[in-house]
Amino acid sequence: MIVEKLKRKIKCDASGCDNQADYTIVNKKYIFSGNLYLCSSCLNNLYGEIGKFVKPKNIKPIYKKGVKNEI
Numbered sequence: 001m002i003v004e005k006l007k008r009k010i011k012c013d014a015s016g017c018d019n020q021a022d023y024t025i026v027n028k029k030y031i032f033s034g035n036l037y038l039c040s041s042c043l044n045n046l047y048g049e050i051g052k053f054v055k056p057k058n059i060k061p062i063y064k065k066g067v068k069n070e071i
């Protein structure tokens with residue numbers, strides 16, 4: 001599943017939103033078929049909601065007291 005910046009003018013897929021879509025979520029295998037078109041406002045809302053459940057990976061604390069850097 002990938003997110004791409006949209007070049008064509010297509011209406012946002014979120015119900016009740018009349019904005020032009022700025023991004024598309026391209027999916028060919030999972031969950032739903034076809035593309036989902038979202039404006040930047042709806043994409044930001046979705047990102048906020050996803051953040052409740054999914055934490056970014058590979059983020060280590062910059063400094064941890066008492067722990068030396070791993071080599």
Ligand SMILES: [Zn+2]
Nearest residue numbers: 012017039042
């Ligand atoms: Zn929208």
